[in-house]
Amino acid sequence: MVDISWQIRLVLVLGSLLTVAFVLRRVRQSRMQIDDSIFWLLFAFVMLVLSLVPQLAYWVSNLFGFQSPINVVYIAIIFILLVKQFFMSIQLSQMDSKLRALTQKVALNEEKIEQEKDDL
Amino acid sequence: MKLLIVIPAFNEQDNIVRVVDDLIEHYPQFDYVVVNDGSRDRTAALCRQHGYRMIDLPVNLGLAGAFQTGLRYAAENGYDCALQFDADGQHKPEYIQPMLDMLEEGADIVIGSRFLTVRKPRNLRMVGSYLISWAIRLTTGQKICDPTSGMRLFNRGMLEEFSTNLNYGPEPDTISYLIKNGAVVRELQVQMGERIAGKSYLNLVRSVEYMIKMGLSILLIQWFRKRDTDSPYAERSV
Numbered sequence: 130m131v132d133i134s135w136q137i138r139l140v141l142v143l144g145s146l147l148t149v150a151f152v153l154r155r156v157r158q159s160r161m162q163i164d165d166s167i168f169w170l171l172f173a174f175v176m177l178v179l180s181l182v183p184q185l186a187y188w189v190s191n192l193f194g195f196q197s198p199i200n201v202v203y204i205a206i207i208f209i210l211l212v213k214q215f216f217m218s219i220q221l222s223q224m225d226s227k228l229r230a231l232t233q234k235v236a237l238n239e240e241k242i243e244q245e246k247d248d249l
Numbered sequence: 250m251k252l253l254i255v256i257p258a259f260n261e262q263d264n265i266v267r268v269v270d271d272l273i274e275h276y277p278q279f280d281y282v283v284v285n286d287g288s289r290d291r292t293a294a295l296c297r298q299h300g301y302r303m304i305d306l307p308v309n310l311g312l313a314g315a316f317q318t319g320l321r322y323a324a325e326n327g328y329d330c331a332l333q334f335d336a337d338g339q340h341k342p343e344y345i346q347p348m349l350d351m352l353e354e355g356a357d358i359v360i361g362s363r364f365l366t367v368r369k370p371r372n373l374r375m376v377g378s379y380l381i382s383w384a385i386r387l388t389t390g391q392k393i394c395d396p397t398s399g400m401r402l403f404n405r406g407m408l409e410e411f412s413t414n415l416n417y418g419p420e421p422d423t424i425s426y427l428i429k430n431g432a433v434v435r436e437l438q439v440q441m442g443e444r445i446a447g448k449s450y451l452n453l454v455r456s457v458e459y460m461i462k463m464g465l466s467i468l469l470i471q472w473f474r475k476r477d478t479d480s481p482y483a484e485r486s487v
Binding site: 153154156157158159160162163164166167170171227230231234 | 307308309414415416418422461462465466469470473474475477
């Protein structure tokens with residue numbers, strides 16, 4: 130079994146702290162909604178825990194028979210991002226239909242205004 | 250003081266007529282506006298049929314977006330204060346006047362609170378309320394007995410701030426943020442009814458989601474927010 134090196138752990142810690150800093154900065158500037166920041170804060174927290182307490186990764190690794198505990202970290206990241214991607218896809222689809230409804234509404238209103246102008 | 254009652258409504262066909270008729274009949278001195286949040290039922294049709302004042306959102310924006318629409322309407326039409334009022338009949342209009350009196354005594358926000366003099370029940374439904382109260386107390390030092398109450402009254406300054414900014418949902422985290430920034434938030438004991446018809450938006454998953462969001466927001470995120478009180482409205486009164 131290959132250990133998780135301290136270099137990788139350091140990178141993970143720095144990466145998650147940077148994520149938190151960046152997300153909080155966006156919220157501070159009112160350029161990100163709090164709802165959307167929650168995911169990234171939790172994600173950074175999970176990465177932080179995994180890098181500070183690698184025993185967790187070792188434990189899961191033994192439990193499921195991974196070749197190396199670092200693979201647990203990879204799998205965790207891939208899984209979380211896939212789930213996120215799935216929900217973003219749903220969100221995008223909803224936004225698309227909302228945009229369509231809005232566009233139609235605006236166009237129909239325009240047409241109504243034109244008709245009223247003609248009627249006068 | 251010129252008050253606007255903002256009634257966000259999403260799929261409230263079974264309640265909206267009863268709630269608005271009560272306001273029109275018994276409280277004609279107050280203006281109201283229904284913000285139909287892209288309902289899929291007959292909410293909008295019923296409002297038109299009865300001739301209610303309604304802002305009809307063509308798509309669903311969620312409570313925060315719908316309420317903000319109402320506040321923009323209030324800000325643009327020169328109202329002095331605005332009340333967040335549920336369309337499901339839980340909120341009782343007899344408390345509006347006492348809340349207004351409190352606002353005139355100098356509060357920025359008045360919350361219609363179920364648990365100011367009445368003891369908060371210790372049951373599962375109230376766990377969230379306890380936790381949020383605790384988080385607000387921890388971060389602001391002020392005790393808010395009923396942070397999740399949806400009956401809130403805002404003065405002109407607040408409604409302008411709410412109507413133009415991002416991350417100003419009508420939720421406890423915004424309240425805690427504003428307290429921290431010096432807003433005067435007071436509570437008034439009110440009684441609330443149970444919802445008579447229709448079903449509540451909350452279920453277990455949503456409740457847990459809501460708690461995580463509120464917890465993180467109140468305990469962590471609010472410390473980092475920067476307040477921007479510039480207002481685009483000329484008649485700003487504070």
